[in-house]
Amino acid sequence: MWDQEIRQMASSHAIMASGVFMATVVPAVLVPGFSVYGTHLLWLYSVAGAVAVVNITLFWLLGVSSPTKKHTITYKVSRLVRSCLYLLLSCLFFHTVVILYGAPLLETALETFSLAVLLTSLTTLRCVCVLGPNVQAWIRVFSRHGAMSVWDTSLQMVVGCSVVGAWLGAFPIPLDWDRPWQVWPVSCSLGAVIGYLTGLVAAPAWIHWHRKHLTYKIK
Amino acid sequence: MRVRSSVFACFCLVLEVLGIALFLRGFFPVPIKSSFSSKSKLSDLPPEPFTGSSLNSSKVPDPLFKRVVIVLIDALREDFVFGPNGRMYMPYIRHLVERGSTHSFVAKARPPTVTMPRIKALTTGSIPGFIDVVMNLNSPALLEDNLIWQAKTAGKRMVFYGDDTWVKLFPKHFMEYDGTTSFFVSDYTEVDNNVTRHLDSTLKRDDWDILILHYLGLDHIGHISGPHSSLIQPKLMEMDDILKKIHGSLILKEAEGALPYLLVLCGDHGMSETGSHGGSSEHEVNTPLVLISPAFKKKVGMEKPSTVEQVDLTPTLALGLGLPISQNSVGRLIQPVVEEASLRDQLRFLHLNGHQLSYLLKDSMPAYEKEEGYEQFRVAEKSHGNWVKLVVEGNTSEVLTNMGKKVFKQYLEALRAMSAALSKQLGKYDMYSMVVGMVLVFQLLLLLLLAMPEALSSASEVDLPVSSALLSLPFYLLCLLLSSVHVLVCTSAESSCYFCSLSWGLVFGAVALSSALLCILVSMAARRRAKPPGKSPSHGGVSGGWSLSELDILLLVGTAGHTLSLSASSFVEEEHQVWYFLLNTLCLVVFQDVCRKYFRERRANIGRLEDEDYLLPSNEGDAVASPLADLGVTDAGSERWLALATPPLTLACCRLLRSLNQTGVQWAHLPDLGHWLNSLEHKMVLSLFAALSLALIYFLVQRRCSWVSKIALALGLLGVYSYRAAVGNVVFPWQHGGGNMSKGTVEARFVYVFVLGILFTGSKDLLRSQVITADARLKSRGLWEIYSGVVLLVALLFRAHNLPVLCCCLLVQTLMAQFIWKKLHYDAAQTTIMHYWFGQTFFYFQGNSNSIATVDISVGFVGLESYVEAPAFFLTALSTYAGPLLWAAHLVCYLSSEKRSSVAVGHGCYCLALLRSVPAAAYVVLVTALRYHLFIWSVFSPKLLYESMHTLLTAAICLFFTTMEQSRSSSRP
Numbered sequence A: 001m002w003d004q005e006i007r008q009m010a011s012s013h014a015i016m017a018s019g020v021f022m023a024t025v026v027p028a029v030l031v032p033g034f035s036v037y038g039t040h041l042l043w044l045y046s047v048a049g050a051v052a053v054v055n056i057t058l059f060w061l062l063g064v065s066s067p068t069k070k071h072t073i074t075y076k077v078s079r080l081v082r083s084c085l086y087l088l089l090s091c092l093f094f095h096t097v098v099i100l101y102g103a104p105l106l107e108t109a110l111e112t113f114s115l116a117v118l119l120t121s122l123t124t125l126r127c128v129c130v131l132g133p134n135v136q137a138w139i140r141v142f143s144r145h146g147a148m149s150v151w152d153t154s155l156q157m158v159v160g161c162s163v164v165g166a167w168l169g170a171f172p173i174p175l176d177w178d179r180p181w182q183v184w185p186v187s188c189s190l191g192a193v194i195g196y197l198t199g200l201v202a203a204p205a206w207i208h209w210h211r212k213h214l215t216y217k218i219k
Numbered sequence B: 001m002r003v004r005s006s007v008f009a010c011f012c013l014v015l016e017v018l019g020i021a022l023f024l025r026g027f028f029p030v031p032i033k034s035s036f037s038s039k040s041k042l043s044d045l046p047p048e049p050f051t052g053s054s055l056n057s058s059k060v061p062d063p064l065f066k067r068v069v070i071v072l073i074d075a076l077r078e079d080f081v082f083g084p085n086g087r088m089y090m091p092y093i094r095h096l097v098e099r100g101s102t103h104s105f106v107a108k109a110r111p112p113t114v115t116m117p118r119i120k121a122l123t124t125g126s127i128p129g130f131i132d133v134v135m136n137l138n139s140p141a142l143l144e145d146n147l148i149w150q151a152k153t154a155g156k157r158m159v160f161y162g163d164d165t166w167v168k169l170f171p172k173h174f175m176e177y178d179g180t181t182s183f184f185v186s187d188y189t190e191v192d193n194n195v196t197r198h199l200d201s202t203l204k205r206d207d208w209d210i211l212i213l214h215y216l217g218l219d220h221i222g223h224i225s226g227p228h229s230s231l232i233q234p235k236l237m238e239m240d241d242i243l244k245k246i247h248g249s250l251i252l253k254e255a256e257g258a259l260p261y262l263l264v265l266c267g268d269h270g271m272s273e274t275g276s277h278g279g280s281s282e283h284e285v286n287t288p289l290v291l292i293s294p295a296f297k298k299k300v301g302m303e304k305p306s307t308v309e310q311v312d313l314t315p316t317l318a319l320g321l322g323l324p325i326s327q328n329s330v331g332r333l334i335q336p337v338v339e340e341a342s343l344r345d346q347l348r349f350l351h352l353n354g355h356q357l358s359y360l361l362k363d364s365m366p367a368y369e370k371e372e373g374y375e376q377f378r379v380a381e382k383s384h385g386n387w388v389k390l391v392v393e394g395n396t397s398e399v400l401t402n403m404g405k406k407v408f409k410q411y412l413e414a415l416r417a418m419s420a421a422l423s424k425q426l427g428k429y430d431m432y433s434m435v436v437g438m439v440l441v442f443q444l445l446l447l448l449l450l451a452m453p454e455a456l457s458s459a460s461e462v463d464l465p466v467s468s469a470l471l472s473l474p475f476y477l478l479c480l481l482l483s484s485v486h487v488l489v490c491t492s493a494e495s496s497c498y499f500c501s502l503s504w505g506l507v508f509g510a511v512a513l514s515s516a517l518l519c520i521l522v523s524m525a526a527r528r529r530a531k532p533p534g535k536s537p538s539h540g541g542v543s544g545g546w547s548l549s550e551l552d553i554l555l556l557v558g559t560a561g562h563t564l565s566l567s568a569s570s571f572v573e574e575e576h577q578v579w580y581f582l583l584n585t586l587c588l589v590v591f592q593d594v595c596r597k598y599f600r601e602r603r604a605n606i607g608r609l610e611d612e613d614y615l616l617p618s619n620e621g622d623a624v625a626s627p628l629a630d631l632g633v634t635d636a637g638s639e640r641w642l643a644l645a646t647p648p649l650t651l652a653c654c655r656l657l658r659s660l661n662q663t664g665v666q667w668a669h670l671p672d673l674g675h676w677l678n679s680l681e682h683k684m685v686l687s688l689f690a691a692l693s694l695a696l697i698y699f700l701v702q703r704r705c706s707w708v709s710k711i712a713l714a715l716g717l718l719g720v721y722s723y724r725a726a727v728g729n730v731v732f733p734w735q736h737g738g739g740n741m742s743k744g745t746v747e748a749r750f751v752y753v754f755v756l757g758i759l760f761t762g763s764k765d766l767l768r769s770q771v772i773t774a775d776a777r778l779k780s781r782g783l784w785e786i787y788s789g790v791v792l793l794v795a796l797l798f799r800a801h802n803l804p805v806l807c808c809c810l811l812v813q814t815l816m817a818q819f820i821w822k823k824l825h826y827d828a829a830q831t832t833i834m835h836y837w838f839g840q841t842f843f844y845f846q847g848n849s850n851s852i853a854t855v856d857i858s859v860g861f862v863g864l865e866s867y868v869e870a871p872a873f874f875l876t877a878l879s880t881y882a883g884p885l886l887w888a889a890h891l892v893c894y895l896s897s898e899k900r901s902s903v904a905v906g907h908g909c910y911c912l913a914l915l916r917s918v919p920a921a922a923y924v925v926l927v928t929a930l931r932y933h934l935f936i937w938s939v940f941s942p943k944l945l946y947e948s949m950h951t952l953l954t955a956a957i958c959l960f961f962t963t964m965e966q967s968r969s970s971s972r973p
Ligand SMILES: [Zn+2]
Pocket: B074, B075, B114, B115, B116, B219, B268, B269
């Protein structure tokens, strides 16, 4: 029944994954001295930017987002402003959470904030693209049995995987191996990106596997 | 046999403690001691080797020094003397090191770098076992062969001033002594003045041969404010002046023709970057050793001091004073000290040292003849004999000198090899005892795990097939088999095992227990297999059925992950990070649950919720009857916001507490709030903080107490503040002239009276609720009173800057209990796991770590005039484990509060036992597997002690749980 939708999702996820890949490879060719560890923040922003651009274009083209009833300019502008506001708030939220987890308050504020930006681009941005700036819808999707379409399910999985990836990425930090990837926030951002990629692969696969059992309530 | 799950859990945990105790006995090797009970005697000394018939001079070489002064500065770090700041800190000594007739070395102290084992090492030359740390405070007289005993036997007159550990170790050895206690850690001037005040008169006199001074002030400064504090320099300059004075008077006294003096400056251990000690970091291990004597050559400039072992000082001093080397010494002669003597004497010294080492080797190692060092020593001894023969014959050629040098090299080589072999011998484990202990622990863990569905069922009872197991044939066969294995092992093993030395009755008890457990396990497993897994799982959670909520997944993954993380030394060192991380995640997941509940509910009220099947049990009934009323909250709307605010508030509290005490190893040196508060200029802030915390503690605890306890609590908390003021931690508004510091004994005893009073009232209520009236309300009040008594005691024991930890602990408990655990209907298992996690985290918030150094032994003296073992141990354990204890106590109060179902206490007790058994059992195996790891002594062993202690404590808590449940069931006719 959703074969076409699943195929659509798989291909769009492939594009997103290649976006991350390109964001790592292209600067390596263009910028001298670029490396994931050495110039970590550059890599981080390039990935975040790439993910943002690819997500926005893809979801705009696909038109997954809930159809808007009104088409006035003011409504669209207010939606855009609200989206930006939510993204900013989400950056601040992630920043606070990371500090609560024990990141130094002031010394590494830039690194911490960059990680928050990356996490926002991997998670909140997708929420905004799929669900629009609608907090009620976000809460619905992330509560139990809240998914209403395959896109909701994939959103749950990708967001979950990214966050869990970042969470797991924090574990090697206390080890005294003195490796370049143990520098804050390298392991966490690597974990988040790896989790994101895993989510991109896992979501269509899981939905395909479980398509017989999945039932969504019709809106 | 059906037993209640709490009794079952208790039984398992108590047996597990016994298993762990057996394991510990096998794991911590007893230090090598030669089997001779006698001590080395002058007459036992071997003659000088001589090839040929007669002329065996058994004469001991003459002593090199007449008088020895040993100045031991506690916690003197190597870089305080030899480092770039040395010139500023100790100008006189530094000048001597560079230009005087001295020898300087970096002496490596073996971990544990704690004072008493170090003193033992310095005097006996052996390396004390790790377990000596535990006995650090309680120092009985040293019975082993040691330098001080040898000196006394040889008629040397000794004078001692300083740390009274020495006086306890060597009673009646000193002609004159004055011991100072290191009990008052915040005092760093008086302890040293007590030593120095005797100095002038003693230096004037001539009636002593050995003078030992042990200064404690530097160590105390380290504990208070670390190695970079501004107090360090004046203290070291004071020490430098004292050394200058001693040196000057020694020079004056020196008579022409007589033997020279020797002045020794050494440290027992260093101090880490945080100022503590006990571990094995470079700064804790490296201590300076400066030997000053006119017998040495003058130095011409600063040389890099070479490295020796701390125990090397013992044979050096013994030979220098013409005494026999103590039997168990593993040290070797510091060769530069004797380099001015004739070659023949030097060889003789090396021979004596080698002879003693070879004897120890022979005695402690069955295969000693295959040891490289032993063979080398035999060869060297033979060529030494030949050389002496040539010398006696009057040969004085160049060849002879070269040959002598060769013998000399051979000896040095042999000494090095033998000393290394002996040190390695220390790492020998009693594997049999370890395996028996491990098997026992594992059987019990499996039993706990297999019984999980029954123990967590609504009946909360476990059916143990005891009688069928005891009457079965396999049980008797197993008993027989295990007994024969025991006999086989004990007769074949060449090294002694502790388990073999136990009496037959005990051994047979253990064998029967183990076989019975095995039979029970097998029959339970068979029963489980036969029964279809129809019952709902333990961690069914709120949604029921097999599906796990995020919270359940986190709790399971977290527990498993933490257990796994113990296998890496870094994670053991930084275990607090793991707990902080897990607790944060827990709070976030709880936050998500709360959000979900309240926001979904709002949607439901608006009427847009489609799936009615997912509705949490409504809380209308709760909102009215809940104890919110006493916080002044009755409105459902504000209650929701409070519930929503609780997890973020908890997170904020945790973030704050985490920066209060930096702990662990890697980041322990970072500045933290605790140090900031403890510095002198912030005393006012600390006082305000402490007063505020005490007020808040009163506000949080008094709610459910009777009015008598309320008054007692208030007075007790006032007493706590005045105790802190008396000790000088905080300022007291009506105190003028803050100079007079007392021990605060009176104030502390005042608080003890109230603690006992509150505990008594609580137990009286409990007993009444149990015996006379079956009143649940009375019982819950009694429990709460006992809890508040414990809180008051902990408030007294905690350092002033740690009072916010206690305060936050109570705050989080109150908020979580009222808004989260009750409202979200978490079951007993989930609540217990959360309590356990919180308890672990608060253990580290207090500033504890997995190293022995962070145990605050000074609390053992609160309210006591002198060291008394039992209360000191009890108080230290209580204050160290205050976090886990308070959370467990809160768990009892919470689970047995009126509205809970009656099985909740049983479930809680079982979960607590399981939660403790899993890491303990895993850790026992891990330590066995890693017993040759580089960090086994510095990282893994202290953690093993912590784990065992924690298990013991949990067993006690579970016993308390059981009695609570018992009274409940008996009160229910
Ligand atoms: Zn010491």
